[in-house]
Amino acid sequence: MQTPTDSRFDGSPHYAIDGGIFSIRASDLPRSQSFYQYELDIGARGGTVDVNINALTAPGQYWIIYVNLPPGSTGVDFYFRVINNASDSIWVSTSYDRQANTTSMYFSTKNMSGEPSYIELVLPGRPFSNSYGPNGFLPPGTEMYSAGPAYCFLEGALIETECGEVRVEELFPGQSVMTYDAQGARMGLREITWAGRDTGQVGHTGHDDLDHRPICILENAFGGGLPHKTLSVTPEHCFLIDGVLLPARMLVNHRSVFYLTDLTRYPYFHFKTEGHAIVRANGILTETLRDDVRQFVRRNAGGNAEGAGLNASAEAAFAAPLCTDHGLAHTIHTRLNEQAKAMGLQAQTHMRVLEHDAGLHLVLADGRRLDPIRLNQRWAVFSLPAGQNAVQIVSRHARPCDTHGPYLDDRRDLGVRVGEVTLFGSDITRSVTAHLDGHAVAGWYDEGAGAQSRWTNGRALLPLGEALGTQALMTIEVLETALYFQDYSTGTVASEQVAA
Numbered sequence: 204m205q206t207p208t209d210s211r212f213d214g215s216p217h218y219a220i221d222g223g224i225f226s227i228r229a230s231d232l233p234r235s236q237s238f239y240q241y242e243l244d245i246g247a248r249g250g251t252v253d254v255n256i257n258a259l260t261a262p263g264q265y266w267i268i269y270v271n272l273p274p275g276s277t278g279v280d281f282y283f284r285v286i287n288n289a290s291d292s293i294w295v296s297t298s299y300d301r302q303a304n305t306t307s308m309y310f311s312t313k314n315m316s317g318e319p320s321y322i323e324l325v326l327p328g329r330p331f332s333n334s335y336g337p338n339g340f341l342p343p344g345t346e347m348y349s350a351g352p353a354y355c356f357l358e359g360a361l362i363e364t365e366c367g368e369v370r371v372e373e374l375f376p377g378q379s380v381m382t383y384d385a386q387g388a389r390m391g392l393r394e395i396t397w398a399g400r401d402t403g404q405v406g407h408t409g410h411d412d413l414d415h416r417p418i419c420i421l422e423n424a425f426g427g428g429l430p431h432k433t434l435s436v437t438p439e440h441c442f443l444i445d446g447v448l449l450p451a452r453m454l455v456n457h458r459s460v461f462y463l464t465d466l467t468r469y470p471y472f473h474f475k476t477e478g479h480a481i482v483r484a485n486g487i488l489t490e491t492l493r494d495d496v497r498q499f500v501r502r503n504a505g506g507n508a509e510g511a512g513l514n515a516s517a518e519a520a521f522a523a524p525l526c527t528d529h530g531l532a533h534t535i536h537t538r539l540n541e542q543a544k545a546m547g548l549q550a551q552t553h554m555r556v557l558e559h560d561a562g563l564h565l566v567l568a569d570g571r572r573l574d575p576i577r578l579n580q581r582w583a584v585f586s587l588p589a590g591q592n593a594v595q596i597v598s599r600h601a602r603p604c605d606t607h608g609p610y611l612d613d614r615r616d617l618g619v620r621v622g623e624v625t626l627f628g629s630d631i632t633r634s635v636t637a638h639l640d641g642h643a644v645a646g647w648y649d650e651g652a653g654a655q656s657r658w659t660n661g662r663a664l665l666p667l668g669e670a671l672g673t674q675a676l677m678t679i680e681v682l683e684t685a686l687y688f689q690d691y692s693t694g695t696v697a698s699e700q701v702a703a
Contacts, residue, residue, distance in 0.1 A: 221246025355471035357435035385523035424459035430485035443488035447526035458543035536610040600661025618661035620683035628675035
C-alpha cells in the first residue's frame with residue numbers, strides 16, 4: 204500500500220491518503236484490457252481526489268476506484284477536483300445505488316459511439332445529499348471542484364456549557380456542554396471529546412447550498428427571542444424544531460434566514476461529544492458533530508441516511524430524528540417566514556418566473572439539434588437520420604428545492620421523466636431500453652431496480668443499439684415534466700413565481 208500522504212495513480216491495486224491528494228492522470232491508466240478496479244482508503248483527516256482528463260480516448264475501457272472511509276470516522280472532509288485538459292468536453296455525472304448505499308461519480312469522454320470510456324469513483328453513502336453532484340459537460344481548459352464543510356458553526360456561535368455560554372472557537376476537549384433530548388428537555392452535561400476548526404471555500408456550482416455558502420440566522424428568526432443573537436452556520440448544519448432535525452438550507456426564506464453572499468472563504472468550527480447530542484447555540488437547539496452516519500449505514504447494510512430507508516442502527520446514532528415529512532418541513536418553513544414578515548423584514552432576493560415548457564429536443568453526434576415533429580402531453584416524436592446509434596435527450600432543467608421551496612428536500616436537477624422509447628423504421632421496430640436496464644448512465648437519475656421510467660438531468664445520453672440503416676421515427680414517452688425557470692430561454696410562461 205502507498206504511504207498515506209499525497210499519492211499518484213501508477214497502476215497499483217491499492218492506495219491511501221490521510222489529508223493528502225490522490226492524483227489520477229488519464230495518460231497513466233492501463234489500456235491492455237477493458238476493465239480495471241482499484242481501492243482508495245481515505246483516512247480520518249480526509250483528502251482530495253484529483254482527476255486530470257488529458258488523454259481519456261479509449262472507447263470501451265472502464266476504470267473503477269472504490270473509495271473507503273475508516274470505520275467510525277468522524278467529520279471526514281472528502282473533496283474532488285476534475286481538470287479537463289483534453290481537446291474535447293468530458294461528461295461528469297453521478298448516480299446513487301439504493302441497495303448498496305453507494306454513490307458513483309463518472310468521468311467520461313464526450314463520446315456518441317455508444318462505447319464511451321469511463322473513470323468511476325464509488326463513494327460510500329450519499330455524500331451529495333439529494334443532489335447527485337454536478338452533472339453535465341465540462342469544457343476543455345476548465346475544472347470542477349467540490350469544497351466546504353458538511354455541518355459546522357461559523358465564528359462567534361455561543362455554546363451553552365457548564366460555565367455559561369462560550370464562543371465555539373474557544374471550546375476544547377474536557378469541557379462539558381449542556382445537552383437536551385428530542386423534545387427539548389434538559390438531559391445534563393456531556394463532555395467534549397474533540398474540538399476543531401478549518402477554512403471553508405465557497406464553490407462555483409451556482410447553487411448556494413452545494414457551494415457551502417454560509418447561512419445567517421437573524422436574532423429572533425425562530426420567534427420567542429431565539430436565537431438571542433445572530434448566528435451563522437454551514438448549509439447542512441441541523442436545528443431541532445418541533446422534535447425533528449432540519450438543515451439550515453431548508454429554512455432559508457431570504458428574510459430572517461439567508462445566505463451570506465459576500466463571503467468566499469471563512470473559518471468554521473465544531474466539536475464532538477461521546478455520541479451525537481442536542482445542545483444550545485445562541486439559545487436555539489442544534490447539534491454536535493455527529494459520526495459519519497453515511498459510513499455507519501454502509502457498514503450495517505442499511506439504506507439512505509437522508510431519510511426514508513434509514514435503518515435502526517443509523518437512526519439510533521442521531522440524538523433526534525431527521526425530518527423526512529415534507530408537510531412538516533413546509534409548515535416549519537412557513538412559520539419562520541411569517542415570523543420574518545411580522546418582524547418587517549423584506550425578501551433579500553428577486554422573484555423568478557416559472558414555466559412548464561420543457562423545451563424538449565435531441566442533439567445528434569455531430570451536434571445537430573432535432574426538434575420534435577409531433578408533441579403532445581405524453582409523447583414526443585422525432586425523425587432521426589440514418590447512421591445514428593446514440594442521441595442526447597435535452598431539455599430545460601431545475602431543482603425542485605429551488606422551484607418549489609427549500610423545504611422540499613429534492614436537490615436533483617430534473618429535466619423530464621422518460622418512459623418507453625421506440626424506433627420505427629422501414630425495416631425495424633425496436634424498443635430502446637438502455638435508460639431502464641442500467642446501460643445508460645450519463646445524465647440519468649437512478650430510480651431503483653425494475654423502474655419503468657427515469658428522470659434526466661436535462662442532458663441525457665441514450666444509446667440506441669445498432670446504428671440505424673435508414674431514416675427512422677423515434678417516439679419518447681414523457682411521463683412527467685418539472686417546473687423550470689424562465690430566465691435563460693423562451694417558452695410558455697406560467698403564472699407561478701418563486702423567490703430566488
